[in-house]
Amino acid sequence: MTLLVIGSQRIDEFATAARALKPPFEVREWPDAGNIADVTYALAWGPPPGALATLPNLKLIVSVGAGVDGLLKDPTLPNVPLARYVDPDLSHRMAEYVASQVLWHQRRMPDLVAQQERKIWNYVREPAAKDVRVGVMGLGEMGGASLRALQNFGYQLRGWSRTPRTIAGVTCYHGTTGLEAFLAGTDILVCVLPLTPDTRGILNRELFRKLSISGRHERLPGPVIINAGRGGLQVEADIVAAIKSGELFGASLDVFETEPLPPSSPLWSLPRVIVTPHLAAESTAPSIAAYCLRQIDRHRRGMPIENQVDRARGY
Amino acid sequence: MTLLVIGSQRIDEFATAARALKPPFEVREWPDAGNIADVTYALAWGPPPGALATLPNLKLIVSVGAGVDGLLKDPTLPNVPLARYVDPDLSHRMAEYVASQVLWHQRRMPDLVAQQERKIWNYVREPAAKDVRVGVMGLGEMGGASLRALQNFGYQLRGWSRTPRTIAGVTCYHGTTGLEAFLAGTDILVCVLPLTPDTRGILNRELFRKLSISGRHERLPGPVIINAGRGGLQVEADIVAAIKSGELFGASLDVFETEPLPPSSPLWSLPRVIVTPHLAAESTAPSIAAYCLRQIDRHRRGMPIENQVDRARGY
Numbered sequence: 001m002t003l004l005v006i007g008s009q010r011i012d013e014f015a016t017a018a019r020a021l022k023p024p025f026e027v028r029e030w031p032d033a034g035n036i037a038d039v040t041y042a043l044a045w046g047p048p049p050g051a052l053a054t055l056p057n058l059k060l061i062v063s064v065g066a067g068v069d070g071l072l073k074d075p076t077l078p079n080v081p082l083a084r085y086v087d088p089d090l091s092h093r094m095a096e097y098v099a100s101q102v103l104w105h106q107r108r109m110p111d112l113v114a115q116q117e118r119k120i121w122n123y124v125r126e127p128a129a130k131d132v133r134v135g136v137m138g139l140g141e142m143g144g145a146s147l148r149a150l151q152n153f154g155y156q157l158r159g160w161s162r163t164p165r166t167i168a169g170v171t172c173y174h175g176t177t178g179l180e181a182f183l184a185g186t187d188i189l190v191c192v193l194p195l196t197p198d199t200r201g202i203l204n205r206e207l208f209r210k211l212s213i214s215g216r217h218e219r220l221p222g223p224v225i226i227n228a229g230r231g232g233l234q235v236e237a238d239i240v241a242a243i244k245s246g247e248l249f250g251a252s253l254d255v256f257e258t259e260p261l262p263p264s265s266p267l268w269s270l271p272r273v274i275v276t277p278h279l280a281a282e283s284t285a286p287s288i289a290a291y292c293l294r295q296i297d298r299h300r301r302g303m304p305i306e307n308q309v310d311r312a313r314g315y
Numbered sequence: 316m317t318l319l320v321i322g323s324q325r326i327d328e329f330a331t332a333a334r335a336l337k338p339p340f341e342v343r344e345w346p347d348a349g350n351i352a353d354v355t356y357a358l359a360w361g362p363p364p365g366a367l368a369t370l371p372n373l374k375l376i377v378s379v380g381a382g383v384d385g386l387l388k389d390p391t392l393p394n395v396p397l398a399r400y401v402d403p404d405l406s407h408r409m410a411e412y413v414a415s416q417v418l419w420h421q422r423r424m425p426d427l428v429a430q431q432e433r434k435i436w437n438y439v440r441e442p443a444a445k446d447v448r449v450g451v452m453g454l455g456e457m458g459g460a461s462l463r464a465l466q467n468f469g470y471q472l473r474g475w476s477r478t479p480r481t482i483a484g485v486t487c488y489h490g491t492t493g494l495e496a497f498l499a500g501t502d503i504l505v506c507v508l509p510l511t512p513d514t515r516g517i518l519n520r521e522l523f524r525k526l527s528i529s530g531r532h533e534r535l536p537g538p539v540i541i542n543a544g545r546g547g548l549q550v551e552a553d554i555v556a557a558i559k560s561g562e563l564f565g566a567s568l569d570v571f572e573t574e575p576l577p578p579s580s581p582l583w584s585l586p587r588v589i590v591t592p593h594l595a596a597e598s599t600a601p602s603i604a605a606y607c608l609r610q611i612d613r614h615r616r617g618m619p620i621e622n623q624v625d626r627a628r629g630y
Contacts, residue, residue, distance in 0.1 A: 096468055099414070279441065
């Protein structure tokens, strides 16, 4: 009985965290799988296609990510129970990321850091939170946690979702008909939408032009977007053009059309554009390890595992 | 009866905001004081030493900043009531700044931005807020508002003050005897102390070495300091040495021994050191003007002014 941590990154980190919890079995790190006949459990994050199929006695796979579309694409994926990681702390992590980026842009930190690079001491006029309107697209767990974090700073908050929602202290809009009014009163746009045929490419130049056009007063010099949802939501050529033209004042992007973001992308070096490597809502290794060991324990006791993937449905 | 706005920057901004409130007296801008015998009130932001003493009929000074150590250093400061600016707006601004910097360091953004500059897509291990211990030195209006802002993210919070304080959800320490224990369990140190003979130079290398030495687990690679109090609280040569040696992992500094920070200072270009030009808790001009006019009104009606400075205590 052995757990194999298998995938493309952070293997040692997850294995170390799992060992620290002193499980009653061995924890190995791919590609040092030892005798593969021992391996009964796998903690997987982006394993190479076919790799899991080499394990003859596999009984359970735990996916590090909440999205399992990558695993399911592998036609050789063994037909054993598959749990996806659903972390109660994930929405907290997203709220930290969103708040850190909203505050950074509101307080004009990109310009202050640019001044620092040139050793320039100069006052920069920063709006107060209460004078900035933040709009969140996507009002599920992630969007809700982000709004709660922002609320404490006194931002004027609005939200947009596909279907109607009500959140205390947040002006809510919905559907295609509500989108323009939502955008017109949004200075900082936070996007945590899921990627669906309806939302693909929604962050495009036409949308950017509708941002922050009503009632501007004591606000940022221009609108800012923060995408922590999926890369497919954004049209990167449009973001580049809008930053260059000034239609967008700044951006924080955690997700990209192609990941890793290719070195040739102009996004790396545009003014007031912050690029992070898809870690806005990534969980800590101890949380992931504890979750994995809990599923193994449940499986051994004959209990149902949590968040078992329905392969037909895809999640 | 005349209000003179006097100081080193933003004079026109404050004067314009004061005039917009249509006070029943004239508002003048230093150095165009006109007939100085008219001047009964001063709104002061870093006036040159001796300048206020030239006003023979001065009755009241309102300080734009909450810290009045600069004014009190001037031996010629007229002996009239002195109000320091304390406004809910100011503590909100401080809370924004402190939260923006704490989140930035916790989420390892200085390293992520350094990677972005080199177009490197690489996972960086970031602790969760609940695994980071933030200690706030100074538990008055500024410190209290900062702690409330941080509390919502789930940080482990502690506070230190000269005299005992109790704040829900915050482990409080006080006095010289409580300092070591406070520091030992602090990963990110936020300093919003007033500058007094007791606190001058308190942020020195001896203190840095006491930070974050107990119970480290899944935390930042090293301690971080954030000084948004006064430049005189810090020994800048010690910060430079501690960053270079790794005793400090990072810093956000809004205040400096000499302001503006001289171009020759090594602080401008150290890794993970963020330099901002003393604007952490700078209020908007309309708020400051309204506060100033309210104090003048209270003074004229014979009511006590708000937040009158006790010159012996220093704040």
